[in-house]
Each structure stands twice: as C-alpha cells, then as structure tokens.
Amino acid sequence: MGKHFFDFEDGDFAHSISDNMAIDSDGDLLMRMGDNMAMDLASGELQIISGWSNDEDEN
Numbered sequence: 498m499g500k501h502f503f504d505f506e507d508g509d510f511a512h513s514i515s516d517n518m519a520i521d522s523d524g525d526l527l528m529r530m531g532d533n534m535a536m537d538l539a540s541g542e543l544q545i546i547s548g549w550s551n552d553e554d555e556n
Contacts, residue, residue, distance in 0.1 A: 503547040504535070511535075513549065 500513045511521040519527040527535040
C-alpha cells in the first residue's frame with residue numbers, strides 16, 4: 498500500500514507509487530533518498546519530507 502507524506506519544501510502532499518518513487522499533488526516525481534529526504538526529479542533539488550520509511554526498515 499502506498500504511503501502519504503508531506504513535502505515541507507513545496508508545501509505539497511505526496512503519495513508513494515513504489516518503494517523509492519512518489520508523486521506529489523503537483524504531479525512532480527520524487528525519488529526517496531532517506532526517511533526524511535527525497536529528490537525532485539524535475540529540478541534535482543533535495544526536499545525535506547515528513548517521513549517515508551522503507552518497508553524493509555519496518556520488518
């Protein structure tokens with residue numbers, strides 16, 4: 498199931514579409530870099546996010 502999180506840099510909500518990819522409310526793709534960091538693939542900027550834990554970390 499997809500995870501939801503908040504992008505503090507853009508003020509957008511995002512939804513994961515795979516283990517390492519997400520799409521935000523503006524339609525931008527994000528790649529997971531860590532539990533609280535993602536890269537905006539359109540701009541290459543790092544974004545601070547509310548939390549996107551890896552499923553492997555939870556087991």
